[in-house]
Amino acid sequence: MTQPQSRPNIIWISLESVRADHTSVGGYHRDTTPNLRRIADLRDGRSFDECFAHARWTPAVSTSILTGTYLTTHGVGHANTRDVRQLPGDLKTAPELLKSEGYTTAGFSSNPWISDVIGLDRGFDRFKANPNRDDFLSPRGVRAGCNYLREFTTMGAGFETEPIYHAQCLPPYYQYQSLCEWVDDLSNEDRPYFLYTHMNSSHHPYNPPLSLLKRFLGEFDGTPKEAIETAKELTNNIWREVAHGCDFTAQQRxxxxxxxxxxxxxSDHFVGKxxxxxxxxxxxxxVFVITGDHGELFGEQGVLGHNLTLHDGLTKVPMVTYGMxxxxxxxxxVVQHMDVMQTLVSAVGGDTSQFQGVDxxxxxxxxxxxxxxxxMDDLNTVLExxxxxxxxxxxxxxxxxxxxxxxxxxxxxxRTELFKLPDEETNVVDKYPDAAAEMDAALDEMLPEAQFDDDDREAANQVELSSQMKDHLADLGYL
Known part of the structure; x- marks a missing residue:
């Protein structure tokens, strides 16, 4: 055991595509996140009722988290998925700011966008993105595999004979094993650490452990494998489904x-571990921060996945903290990711002049x-x-x-739209002109002064994707 530090270690965990109303802390009827609920219920734990992402997808949201700036300031992920730009050089990242205050920094991401591709590895002393085949054959990979074997009947593919179903469970085990070993190493240093990790398994196409999926089949009249294949047929054809109104059958839904x-x-299982x-x-x-980066839609406003709209199912996310x-x-x-990051950086004496949130x-x-x-490019795809x-x-x-x-x-x-929540279908801008005018004025006041414009960015700032990353992004439905 090491001696206590005067400043806390900080662990930030972002969970891919997790909407608040599908979590236990968000009042969901299924107990999907017992560990989040348990952490929130501890004496130093907190759960936020109204936490909102800054944008609709991972590159944009993660850049806002790590820089404390809005989408139209940093510009990453502002355009479509085929035109993602790099992090501007004049913006500091949270790990850079915390390093200036004596923190050791480490980052592990299993989402291809959170990497050196757009510059979100900046400021990390150690950084790992997207484990590959060699990683699974390494000593750490072997230890991760042993952990999987201890849990494969409850958090794995059970006695399934098709290897693919076991292989799909392994990346989160490798990520967890890496994080534990990093924590042990970092705890032996005489400096506090900042550890940031993005867990990506809840991004479509969904491949949950078969043994775990059995508990969540609910009204689906079929096997776990059939549920995976039914869902995959939809999420692998998102624009087709959007084009036809996401008219799912009861079994598809x-x-x-x-x-x-x-x-x-x-994902919640590994958070708890x-x-x-x-x-x-x-x-x-x-200090722990556990949140969804953004949510996911299943037909709301005619959308499957995370595109086109800013519906609450896409923007309202869980936020649980411990030790704050x-x-x-x-x-x-109401709170946003950047507020929590700004509060953390400020509490340890870091420079938050760049941040656009609140302490x-x-x-x-x-x-x-x-x-x-x-x-418009995506809407043209819909019309095709x-x-x-x-x-x-x-x-x-x-x-x-x-x-x-x-x-x-x-x-x-x-156009302009005003919704009286929870209704997000009926535009009541004419019925409540005073509320609309008040929010319109507040919007003008809140918008960053320097507005990002895609047309103003040089082509050199556009990311260059390797063939391997293109394949990975295509598997996730980005390309």
Whole structure:
């Protein structure tokens, strides 16, 4: 055991595509996140009721988390998935800022976007992205495999004879094994550490452990394998489904929910194991932040996946902290990822002048600001699948959106919309002109002064993708 540090270690865990209302802490009817609930219920644990992502997909959201800036400031992920730009050189990342305060930094991402490709590895003393075949054959990979064998009947493919179902379970085990070994190494140093990790298994196409999926089949009338294949047929053809209104049958919808919920439970399992490993192996104070990077849609507003809209199913995410001692008033109010990161960096003396959020130790926010770039290219793809699809229900231009506890206000070159929550279908901008005017003025005040413009960025800032990464992104439905 090492001696306690005067400043806490910080572990930030982002869970891919996890929407708040599919979690136990979000009131879901299935117990998908018992570990998140357990951590939130501890004396130093907190769960936030109204946490919102900054954008609709991982590159944009993760850059906002790691720089504390809005989408139209950093510009990463503002355009479509085929035109992702690099992190601007004038923006500092949280690991860079924490390194300046004496922190050792480490990052592990299993999402290909959170890597050196767009510059999100900047500031990490050690960084690992996307384990490969050689990693699984390494001593660490062997240890991860042994961990899997101890749990394969409950958190694996059980006695399934097809190797692919076992292989799909292994990457999270390797990531967990790596994080535990890093924690042990970092805890032996005389400096505090910042550990950032992105767990990607809950991104479509969903391949949850068969033994775990059995618990979540619900109303699906079939085997775990059949549920996976039913859902995969849909998520592998997202634009086709959007073009035809996401008109799922009851069995298709049940399969989607089953595999998605099982994937969330799988990620939650490793969150709980890592939390207990840290608490059992160090006397140092360690702050935990566990959140979804963004959510996922299953037909809401005619969308499958995470594109086109800023619906709550896509933007409202779980946020659980441990060791930060937030008041109840803070956890009940609107909050965004950048606020929590800003609070952490500020608490250890870091420079937060770049941040565009609020320090939750001193203030709260009234509105969340969410943004989405123009999507005409994607809407043209929809029309290719179905020329008769009414794409006018979607904003073709960039959207700026404000969300309070009661209202959601959206503005683009296409139109303005006001929704009285929880209804996100009925535009009541004419019925409540005063509320619309108030939020319109607040939006003008909150928007960053230096607005990013895709047309202003040099082509040299566009990322260059290797053939291997293109294949990986295609598997995830990005390309």
């Amino acid at each position: 049940a399969a989607l929910k089953a595999v998605y919920d099982a994937e969330i439970a799988f 890592l939390f207990e490993h840290v608490r059992a192996n160090t006397d140092q104070k360690t 001692n937030f008041s109840e008033s803070v956890t009940e109010n 939750l130790a001193r203030e709260t926010r009234t509105y969340a600001l969410m943004q989405r770039g123009p999507r 699948h179905n020329p008769d699809c009414d794409i006018s229900k979607y904003h073709a231009g960039a959207i700026d959106c404000l969300r309070s506890v009661e209202w959601k206000y959206q503005r683009s070159d296409d």
